[in-house]
Amino acid sequence: MSEEAWRAAEGASRLRTFYAKHDALLIGIGTVLVFLLGWETAARSGVVNPLFTSAPTRIVRAGYRLWAEGDLWRHIQVSGTEFLAGYLMAIGVAIPLGLAVGWYKRLYFCLAPFIDALNAVPRVALLPLIVIWFGIGIWSKIVVVFLGAVIPLLINTFSGVKITEVRFLKVARSFGASELRIFWTVVLPGTVPFIFTGLKYAAGRALLGVVVGELYAATAGIGYLITVAGSSFQTDTVFVGILSITIAGVLSVELLNRLERRFDRWRPDARSRP
Amino acid sequence: MPSARGFYLENERAVLGMATVAFVLVVWEGLTRGWWLWRIEPIFLSAPTAIARTAVQLFATGEIWADLGVSGLEFLLGFVTAVVAGIALGLAAGWHRQTAFALGPFFSALNATPRVALLPLIIMWVGIGIWSKVLVVFLGAVVPVYLNAVAGVRTADPRLLTVARSFGSSTPRVFWAVVLPGAVPFLLTGLRLGVGRAMVGIVVGELYAATAGVGFMITVAGATFQTDKVFVGVILIALAGGLMIESLTRIERRVETWRVKVGAAA
Numbered sequence: 001m002s003e004e005a006w007r008a009a010e011g012a013s014r015l016r017t018f019y020a021k022h023d024a025l026l027i028g029i030g031t032v033l034v035f036l037l038g039w040e041t042a043a044r045s046g047v048v049n050p051l052f053t054s055a056p057t058r059i060v061r062a063g064y065r066l067w068a069e070g071d072l073w074r075h076i077q078v079s080g081t082e083f084l085a086g087y088l089m090a091i092g093v094a095i096p097l098g099l100a101v102g103w104y105k106r107l108y109f110c111l112a113p114f115i116d117a118l119n120a121v122p123r124v125a126l127l128p129l130i131v132i133w134f135g136i137g138i139w140s141k142i143v144v145v146f147l148g149a150v151i152p153l154l155i156n157t158f159s160g161v162k163i164t165e166v167r168f169l170k171v172a173r174s175f176g177a178s179e180l181r182i183f184w185t186v187v188l189p190g191t192v193p194f195i196f197t198g199l200k201y202a203a204g205r206a207l208l209g210v211v212v213g214e215l216y217a218a219t220a221g222i223g224y225l226i227t228v229a230g231s232s233f234q235t236d237t238v239f240v241g242i243l244s245i246t247i248a249g250v251l252s253v254e255l256l257n258r259l260e261r262r263f264d265r266w267r268p269d270a271r272s273r274p
Numbered sequence: 275m276p277s278a279r280g281f282y283l284e285n286e287r288a289v290l291g292m293a294t295v296a297f298v299l300v301v302w303e304g305l306t307r308g309w310w311l312w313r314i315e316p317i318f319l320s321a322p323t324a325i326a327r328t329a330v331q332l333f334a335t336g337e338i339w340a341d342l343g344v345s346g347l348e349f350l351l352g353f354v355t356a357v358v359a360g361i362a363l364g365l366a367a368g369w370h371r372q373t374a375f376a377l378g379p380f381f382s383a384l385n386a387t388p389r390v391a392l393l394p395l396i397i398m399w400v401g402i403g404i405w406s407k408v409l410v411v412f413l414g415a416v417v418p419v420y421l422n423a424v425a426g427v428r429t430a431d432p433r434l435l436t437v438a439r440s441f442g443s444s445t446p447r448v449f450w451a452v453v454l455p456g457a458v459p460f461l462l463t464g465l466r467l468g469v470g471r472a473m474v475g476i477v478v479g480e481l482y483a484a485t486a487g488v489g490f491m492i493t494v495a496g497a498t499f500q501t502d503k504v505f506v507g508v509i510l511i512a513l514a515g516g517l518m519i520e521s522l523t524r525i526e527r528r529v530e531t532w533r534v535k536v537g538a539a540a
Contacts, residue, residue, distance in 0.1 A: 109290035117512065125512075128504050133318065239395075
C-alpha cells in the first residue's frame with residue numbers, strides 16, 4: 001500500500017472512531033442543524049410565509065431587540081415573581097402538610113377526598129373562578145401556580161412517609177427511640193428523595209400555571225407577551241417567549257437535579273429510587 | 275350487635291372522609307345563605323345546592339351534550355393520534371440508537387416547554403376551530419407516551435434478550451416476542467400520563483380560544499359570573515379525567531397479572 005493511501009485510510013478510521021465515540025452528540029446536532037436550515041430556507045425562499053412561521057434568524061433578531069429594549073426582562077421579572085411566590089407557598093404548605101398527613105392516619109382520612117378531587121381536576125380549569133376571586137393581576141397567577149404545584153408535592157411527600165422502611169422503624173422502636181426522634185431521624189431523611197421528585201413535578205406544573213394564567217388573563221409576563229404577539233401576528237416574538245419558557249423549564253429542573261445530588265451525597269449506596 | 279365504636283373503627287376512613295366532606299359542604303352552603311356571621315354573594319362562590327341544580331338543568335335541557343361532544347371529539351382525535359405516533363416513534367427510538375439521537379433534542383425541548391404555550395402559534399396556523407385543540411392535545415400527550423415507550427424498550431431484560439438470541443431468534447422476532455411485551459407496562463404508564471396532559475390541553479385550548487366545548491362553557495360562564503356553571507364544568511372535567519385514568523389503571527392491573535403469571539411459570 002502506498003504511503004498516501006495508508007494515511008488516508010488511517011484518517012478515515014480516525015474519523016470513524018471519532019464518530020463512534022460522539023455519535024449521540026453528532027447526530028443530535030446534525031438533525032437540529034438540518035431542521036433549522038430547512039426552516040430558514042423555507043421562510044427565505046417563500047415556500048412558507050414567514051409571517052406565520054417566522055425563521056431562526058428572525059427569532060434571534062427579535063430576541064436581541066426585546067432584550068436590548070428591556071421588554072423581555074420586564075416580562076421575565078413578572079412571570080418569575082409569580083412562579084417563585086406560588087412555588088414557595090406550595091412548598092411551605094405541601095411539605096409540612098404531606099408529612100402530617102403521612103404521619104397521622106386520621107388526618108389523612110379527613111383530607112383524602114379533597115386531595116383526590118384536586119388531583120383529578122386540571123387546576124388550570126379553575127382559572128375562570130380564580131380570576132373572579134383574585135382579579136387579573138399577579139395574585140390570580142400566584143394562586144394557580146400554588147394550586148398546580150401543591151398537589152404533586154403533597155402526594156409525593158405523603159408517599160415518602162408511607163414508604164418508610166419498616167425495619168428501620170422496628171429497630172428504632174426496639175432501641176426505645178421516642179416518636180419524635182423516629183420522625184426526625186428515620187422518617188424525615190427517608191422522604192427526601194420523594195420530596196425532590198415532587199419538587200420536580202411541581203416545577204413543571206408551576207410553569208404550566210404561569211403560562212396558562214398569563215395566556216388567559218394578565219397584564220404582563222411572558223405568557224402575556226406570547227398572547228399579545230400571537231394575536232398581532234408577531235410570530236418572531238411568540239417564539240422568543242416560548243423559548244424563554246423552555247429555558248426556564250430546563251434551568252429549574254437542572255437546578256433541582258443538582259440540589260438533589262447534594263442532599264443525596266450522604267447516602268451510603270445508590271439505592272434504586274422510584 | 276356490633277357497637278357504634280366497633281363500626282367506626284372498621285370504617286374509619288369512610289366515616290372520617292364523609293364527615294369532613296359533609297362539614298365543608300354545609301359550611302359552604304351556609305356562607306352563601308348567611309347561616310354564619312357573614313354572607314358571601316352566591317355569584318362569587320356558588321353553593322353545593324345551586325351547583326347540583328344547575329347540573330341537573332344542564333343535562334335535562336340537553337344543553338351540555340353539544341359541549342361534551344365537541345370536547346370528547348377533540349380529545350379522541352388528539353389522543354389517539356398521539357398514542358399511535360408516540361408509541362411508533364418511541365419503539366423505534368428505543369430500538370435504534372440513531373433514531374433516538376435524532377429525535378432526542380426535539381422531544382427534550384418539547385418536554386421542557388408546557389405545550390399549551392404553543393397555543394397562540396397553533397391558533398395562528400389552524401384557527402380557533404376544533405383542529406387547534408386536537409393539535410394541542412396531540413402535542414401534550416405525545417411526549418409522555420414517547421418517553422415511556424423509549425424507556426420500556428431500553429429496560430428490556432438483557433437475560434431474556436441473550437436467551438432469545440442464543441436460540442437463534444431473528445431480530446424482528448426478538449422485538450415482537452421479548453421487547454414489546456416487556457414494554458407494555460411502560461406504554462400504559464405513558465398513556466396514563468398522556469391522559470392527564472391531554473385533559474390540560476383540552477381545557478386550556480378551549481379556555482384560550484374556542485367556539486364550543488366544556489372549557490369554552492367554563493370560560494363563558496366565568497366571564498358572565500355564572501359560577502354554578504363553572505363548577506359544573508370543572509366537575510365534569512374531573513370526572514372524565516378520573517374515569518379514563520381509572521380504566522387505564524384497571525387495564526394495567528390486568529396486564530400486570532398476566533405478566534406475573536408468565537414470569538412465575540418461566
